[in-house]
Amino acid sequence: METGEFDYINDEFSRFTGYSIEELNQMNYWQLTPKIYEEQENKQLSLMATKGSYGPYQKEYIHKKGHTYPVLLSGIKITDNNGQEYIWSVVQDISQQKAVEVKLQEAKEKADASAFKMQLANDSAGIGVWELDLNSNELIWDEWMYKLYGIKTDKFLGAYQAWENSVHPEDIEDAKVKLEAAINGTGIYDTEFRIIRPDGEIRTMKASAEVVRDDTGAPISVIGVNYDITEKVNTLATLIQAKKEAENSAKAKSAFLANMSHEIRTPMNAILGGLQLLKNADLDLELKNTLNNASFSAQSLLTIINDILDYSKIESNKLELEEAPFSLQEILDSVQYDLDSEVSNKGIDFSVSTDNTCADSWLGDLVRVKQILLNLASNAVKFTSEGSVQIKVTEQIYNNQEAIQFEVIDSGIGMNSDAQQRIFERFSQADTSTTRKYGGTGLGMSITISLIKLMGGEIKLSSELNKGTEIKVTLPLKHSKITTKHTKEKSLTAPKLAKFNILIAEDNRINQALIKSFLKPTTADLTFVENGQQAVDAVKQKKYDLIFMDIHMPEMDGIEAQILINEFDSRIPVIALTANVMKEDIEYYLSQGFTAHIGKPIDINNLYGLLHQFTS
Numbered sequence: 318m319e320t321g322e323f324d325y326i327n328d329e330f331s332r333f334t335g336y337s338i339e340e341l342n343q344m345n346y347w348q349l350t351p352k353i354y355e356e357q358e359n360k361q362l363s364l365m366a367t368k369g370s371y372g373p374y375q376k377e378y379i380h381k382k383g384h385t386y387p388v389l390l391s392g393i394k395i396t397d398n399n400g401q402e403y404i405w406s407v408v409q410d411i412s413q414q415k416a417v418e419v420k421l422q423e424a425k426e427k428a429d430a431s432a433f434k435m436q437l438a439n440d441s442a443g444i445g446v447w448e449l450d451l452n453s454n455e456l457i458w459d460e461w462m463y464k465l466y467g468i469k470t471d472k473f474l475g476a477y478q479a480w481e482n483s484v485h486p487e488d489i490e491d492a493k494v495k496l497e498a499a500i501n502g503t504g505i506y507d508t509e510f511r512i513i514r515p516d517g518e519i520r521t522m523k524a525s526a527e528v529v530r531d532d533t534g535a536p537i538s539v540i541g542v543n544y545d546i547t548e549k550v551n552t553l554a555t556l557i558q559a560k561k562e563a564e565n566s567a568k569a570k571s572a573f574l575a576n577m578s579h580e581i582r583t584p585m586n587a588i589l590g591g592l593q594l595l596k597n598a599d600l601d602l603e604l605k606n607t608l609n610n611a612s613f614s615a616q617s618l619l620t621i622i623n624d625i626l627d628y629s630k631i632e633s634n635k636l637e638l639e640e641a642p643f644s645l646q647e648i649l650d651s652v653q654y655d656l657d658s659e660v661s662n663k664g665i666d667f668s669v670s671t672d673n674t675c676a677d678s679w680l681g682d683l684v685r686v687k688q689i690l691l692n693l694a695s696n697a698v699k700f701t702s703e704g705s706v707q708i709k710v711t712e713q714i715y716n717n718q719e720a721i722q723f724e725v726i727d728s729g730i731g732m733n734s735d736a737q738q739r740i741f742e743r744f745s746q747a748d749t750s751t752t753r754k755y756g757g758t759g760l761g762m763s764i765t766i767s768l769i770k771l772m773g774g775e776i777k778l779s780s781e782l783n784k785g786t787e788i789k790v791t792l793p794l795k796h797s798k799i800t801t802k803h804t805k806e807k808s809l810t811a812p813k814l815a816k817f818n819i820l821i822a823e824d825n826r827i828n829q830a831l832i833k834s835f836l837k838p839t840t841a842d843l844t845f846v847e848n849g850q851q852a853v854d855a856v857k858q859k860k861y862d863l864i865f866m867d868i869h870m871p872e873m874d875g876i877e878a879q880i881l882i883n884e885f886d887s888r889i890p891v892i893a894l895t896a897n898v899m900k901e902d903i904e905y906y907l908s909q910g911f912t913a914h915i916g917k918p919i920d921i922n923n924l925y926g927l928l929h930q931f932t933s
Contacts, residue, residue, distance in 0.1 A: 318362075318393075318402045318404060319402075320345060321340050321345035321346040321347050322345050323342060323344070323346065324403060326338050326341050326342070330408060331759070333350060333378075333383060333384055334378060334380065335380045335381030336381050337447075339492075340381075345435045348379070349378045349379055350376070350377075350379070351377055351379060351385060354376045357374070357376065361374060362712070364393050365392070365393075365404070366394075368393065369393060369394050370393045371390075371391070371392050372390045372392055372406075373389050373390065373391040373413070374389070374390060375388070375389050375390075376388060386410065386412050387410075387411045387412055387415045388405055388409060388410055388411060389408070389409045389411045390406055390407050390408050391406070391407050392404050392405060392406035392407065393405050395764040412446055414615040417456060418617075418632050418709065420879065426918075427590055428637060429830045437720070443461060443464070443544055443545055444461060444542050444543070445458065445459060445461035445462035445463075445464070445465045445466075445542065445543045445544065446458075446459045446461070446462070446540070446541075446542055447459070447462050447480075447540075447541055447542070447543065448533065448538055448539070448540045448541075448589075449477060449538060449539040449540075449541075450537075450538050451500065451537055451539065452537065453537055454477050456477050456479065456480055462543060462658075464542055465512075465520075465522065465544070465545055466483050466512060466514060467514035467515050467516060467518070468483070468514075468515060468769060472515075475712065475737050481493070483512045483513065484510055484511070484513075485510065485511035485512060485513055485519065487511070488510035488511050489510070490669050491508070491510070492508055492510045492524070493763060495507075495508045495538070496526070499526065499528055499539070500528055500536050500539065502528075502536075503632075505525075506524065506525060506526040506527075506528075506539070506541065507524075507525045508523075508524055508525075509522065509523050509524070509546065509550075510520060510522055510524065512579075517772075520545055520547045521541070521545070521546050521547045521550045522543045522544070522545060522546070523544050523545075523546045524541060524542070524543050524871070525541060525542060526539050526540060526541025526542070527539070527540055527541070528649065531678075531762070540696065543586070554912070556886070560622055568825050581896075583920045584754045585615065585618070585917070586663060588615050588918070589612070589615050589919075589920075592608060592611055592615060592833065593612075593920075593921045595608055595928045596772070604616060615744075620740035621638045625922075635767065637900075638681070638682040638771055638772065639681075639682040639683075639684070639685075640681060640682065641680065641682075641683065642678055642679070642797040643678075643679055643680075643683035643686070643797070644677055644678065645671070645676070645677050645678075645679060645710065645721065646671070646677050647683075648683065648687045648690060649669050649671065649690075649708070650750040651687060651691075652669075652687065652690050652691050652694055652708075653667070653669055655691060655699055656694060656695060656917075657693075658705070659695075659698055659699075660698055663698070663702065663703075663773070664703075664792045664809075665697070665698070665700070665701055665702075665703060665704060665705055665706060666704070666705035666706070667705070667706050667707075668705065668706075668707050668708070668811070669707075669708045669709040669710070670707070670708070670709050670710070672709075672710065672712065672882070673709040674712060675710055675711055675712040675721070676712060677717075678796065678798075679721065679794045679795065679796060679797050680718070680794060680795045680796070680797045681772070681792070681794040681795075682772075684900070685768050685771075685772075686721075686792065686794075687911040688764075688765070688768065689765050689769060689790060689792070690708070690723055690725075690790075691736060692761045692762070692764070692765045693725045693765065693788055693790065694706065694708060694725055696761070696762070697725050697726075697727035697729065697786070698727075700727065700729035700730050700732075700786070701727045701728055701729035701785075702729070702730075703728070704727070704728030704729070704785070705727070706725070706726070706727045706728075706729075707724075707725070707726040707727075707729055708723065708725055708726075709723075709724040709726070709757065710722070710724075711724075711761035714794060715774070715775075715791045715793045718793045718795075719793070719794070719795065719796055720791050720792055720793040721773070721791070721794055722790065722791045722792075723788075723789070723790045723792075724787065724788070724789050725786075725788045725790075726785070726787045727784075727785050727786055727787075728784075728785040729785055729786060730782075730783060731738075731780045731781050731782045731783050731784050731786055732780040732781075732782060732786060733782045734830075736780075737778055737780055740762055740778070750885060758771050762906075765826045769790060769792065772792050772793065772794070773793050774790060774791050774792040774793055775790075775791050775792075776788065776789070776790050777789045777790075777832070808922055808925040808926040808928075808929050810838075810925060811835075811836075811838035811839045811925050811928070812839060812925065812928045812929045812932045813840060814840060814841035814928065815840045815841070816842070816877055816931060817839070817841040817842065817860065817862050817863070817932075818841070818842045818844070818860065818862050818863075819841045819842065819843050819844070819861065819862065819863045819864070819865065820844050820846065820852060820861045820863070820864045820865070821836075821843060821844070821845050821846070821848060821854070821894075822845075822846050822847075822851070822852040822862075822864070822865065822866045822870065822875060822878065822894075823845065823847070823865070823866055823870075823894065824867060824869075824870045824871060825867075828867075828917075829845050831919070832865070832894075832919070833845070835919065835921055835924055839928065844861070847870070847871075847876055848870040848871050848872040848873055848878075849866075849870050849872065849873030849875055849877055849878030850872045850878070851872075852864065852866065852873075852878045852882065853873070853878050853881045853882060853885075856882050856885060856886065856889065857885065861889055862889075862890075862931075863889070863890050863892070863928075864882065864891045864892065865892050865894045865915070865932060866878060866879055866893060866894055866911070867894050867895060868889050868891065868893060868894075868895040868897060868906070869895070874897070875893065875894075876909055879891045879893075879909065879910055879911055880909065880910065890912040890931060891911055891912055892908040892911065892912055892913045892914065892915055892927070893909070893911040893913070893914045893915070894915050894917070894919075895914075895916070895917060896916070896917040897916075898916035898917075913927060915927060
């Protein structure tokens with residue numbers, strides 16, 4: 318005890334100190350003890366002086382490698398025959414025990430923290446926890462369960478029956494069946510039900526639970542949670558009602574637009590039809606210019622009507638694209654034909670070129686592909702006063718798929734960078750001066766871009782003010798293996814239909830006069846009736862080669878009349894003649910047995926083109 322030198326050391330002490338016995342024999346006890354334990358050691362020595370022993374107590378030793386580690390010591394004081402005092406100590410390395418204690422403490426702290434967090438979560442979310450003992454039928458609620466159910470603790474019986482009495486009578490059976498299914502192992506308990514609180518308020522609860530089973534798999538208890546979802550249920554009900562109202566509003570809007578389209582197109586038929594007939598009249602130059610201006614204005618009005626209908630369908634996601642074989646050349650010819658008059662009046666060059674490697678047969682929506690190209694080309698013509706408009710068509714690979722690429726190049730007014738950004742916005746044109754000078758709503762470009770996106774394509778624009786514009790449109794479409802039949806959609810001349818009997822069912826006297834004028838050059842024998850019933854009676858009395866059938870007529874409409882005529886003689890072609898021109902309307906008429914469709918206002922060239930198909 319005087320020098321601290323070691324007199325005896327066993328192998329285990331040598332092992333956990335890291336020193337050999339020889340090295341320890343050259344050291345003293347204090348070299349193993351950190352200085353921070355000096356005070357503690359002195360207390361232990363004092364204790365030994367009075368009691369003759371010390372410990373057990375914990376401290377640390379310094380390992381040979383320099384780190385400290387925990388040890389547990391117990392010792393007694395002994396004296397040899399010469400009166401020399403020694404400390405005989407038993408020392409245990411308790412590093413592993415300490416590590417286990419630390420882990421246990423950490424686990425305890427985590428468990429305490431988890432329980433605390435769970436309680437915080439329950440408090441913030443208002444989640445109640447319950448446990449049902451299946452042996453005693455005792456139901457235990459936490460504090461939040463009482464709050465949710467509005468029951469005071471002194472009024473709660475703590476039994477299953479108390480919960481059952483709180484559930485709404487209309488919901489109790491379903492809740493019980495699901496709980497029993499979970500207990501029996503045939504289902505899970507995850508449900509919603511209403512409760513009636515003591516104050517009469519009805520609330521909706523979300524409930525879920527897990528069944529606790531013993532080693533044999535027998536159910537012994539159920540532990541579950543409840544939380545109030547009344548606001549969520551009410552909000553959902555409000556949203557569902559709002560959705561229904563929005564859908565009804567959309568249907569009403571669609572019906573209104575369709576009806577307005579029909580009502581506007583009916584008088585427009587007479588206006589445009591009369592103007593088309595007057596073009597062949599012998600008029601002086603001033604009257605011809607007036608006639609041309611009137612025709613242009615009427616056609617512009619019709620374009621605006623069509624754009625509004627298309628825009629409405631795009632906005633309500635009602636626009637669906639058809640996928641059918643079409644001829645690319647047919648579209649190009651049709652666009653050229655439609656723009657021929659305006660191009661001639663302006664005296665500009667208009668050219669269409671197709672790459673030799675570009676296929677002609679494709680799968681897609683012919684009407685919408687033409688609409689895209691016609692809008693871009695007509696804009697180019699509109700904004701070009703001199704020079705040229707070119708359409709270049711090539712076949713490309715776009716996103717690893719074959720695609721058609723249209724390039725529309727003009728030498729017109731062009732656009733600056735700001736105008737190029739605005740052109741892609743709805744209801745926008747390059748600037749206000751453009752609208753004043755050239756007219757338009759800005760809808761056409763918006764609809765074009767929407768159609769391109771619907772087809773999965775892209776549009777690129779480059780332009781310079783006063784130097785023209787170049788637009789590239791890429792439409793990823795599939796090649797068609799079916800050879801498309803080139804149909805002559807329009808014709809400038811009326812077919813000769815001598816000895817041809819045509820029945821026209823049309824209740825509007827103005828339209829009757831107009832159609833009579835349109836068909837007069839055909840020299841066909843024309844019969845007019847004013848409703849569907851008269852049309853049916855006429856077919857039974859005389860053989861007709863072709864029938865034009867208005868849809869909306871008194872006594873019997875055109876659809877019912879067509880069905881009866883088809884039953885009587887299915888060989889007679891019946892053409893729907895109506896101001897209903899929406900795609901779904903046309904598809905419906907064709908599905909009902911109509912051979913074709915002519916929209917109002919009637920385009921005389923479309924009418925002649927259709928008649929050519931039935932006589933060729």
